[in-house]
Amino acid sequence: MTSRQGSIIWPVVHDERRALIHDLELLEEAQWQTPSLCVGWNVHDVLAHLVDTAKTTRLGFARRMMAAGFNFDRDNATGVTRERAHDPRLTLAEFCAVSTRTSGPPAPLATRLVEAFVHGEDIRRAVAIRRDYSPAHVATALDYQLRTSVKIGGGKEYAEGLRFIASDGAFEHGSGHEVRGPMIALLLSVSGRPVAVNELIGPGAATLMHRSLS
Template identity: 55%
Template sequence: MPFRRSAPVWPAVHSERRALIRDLETLAPELWAQPSLCPGWDIHDVVAHLVDSAKTTRLSFLRGLIAAKFDFDKQNANGIARARGATPEATLAEFRRIRDETKTPPAAPATRLVEAIVHGEDIRRPLGILHSYPGASVDAALRYQLKTGVSMGGGKERAAGFRLQASDTGLEHGSGPVVRGSSLVLLLAVSGRPVAEEEFSGAGAAMFVRKLNQTS
């Protein structure tokens, strides 16, 4: 079902932060060094990024961007270095402390939901951790990514030329060869995360995966 306009984003974000914290609490310390789905980032880095992002205001984002000379990758790296604790336990403790924050950089609130879900999977998928996300939340994040360009962190161009169909929520978008998958898998795909061809079906599945591999 679609995510209603009146449905607030922040309770969904806070719920996902709490769920991820519960998963991280059972993680052996050595697994925090395992690579995530984000190239060059391990699990600890992703958690540190989530901590830094949750503490970032519009003003501090602009200050950080200026300090990084408008290099977004450098800004992210600076944020990770700032938020990453000396141990996984220290970083997790800070994540617990800020889990209910409602701060945000100068972006739509929906970006916080995209971040909570996509980065949650950046951590869970490599570790083999399964998590059930509310369909309305995933659909809201997917809709945002589908209308936002890649240069702004979205996935509009990745989806262009295909008819995406969410097999679990009924969301449909675009025109062209049909690509069917769960709303979560479609969200990860258009967000530039690696997704196996077997997770899709439909006449356009193979072509869609080839496009993703060329553009991600």
């Protein structure tokens, strides 16, 4: 990570955390149990995961992965259990407390943007909250996902043979059958999330959704 990257990305991550806190403060009790876009997790679970990753350090991550037998899903589940308080409001208070941290797993800094945008939408779309994101910063996250293997959390294989064109900014990637739509929808789709019908259009849209959700 360069200092320049950090000076650009971390303020965006912190802004996204603050915006999510504001939105979550408005939730009714039952909404916390709503299934999120992240399969197997409800809204409260996703928040607990965000608390967990905000607290994660490079050294701590190595120790955790050893304890989890180098199984990412097992480590994530352990982190959610650890950080998920009995009352969602307590989990939210803890998220507030860690919202300005600049620590994270040993991964490219763009992953912090991916996490902020994708998990933000995991929650917001589940409870019908809308947020407009900065296309330029979503483009950074999308570009990372398109160049990173699914094996390590990206979506490169989903995008093979497809051309991505953003409808809300200057972003194009790849060649082949066209997939066109808002950058946040493109990002969600290559991150294995469902999007609304007709949110993505073009001859490659159905192929992309089939791959990412299979």
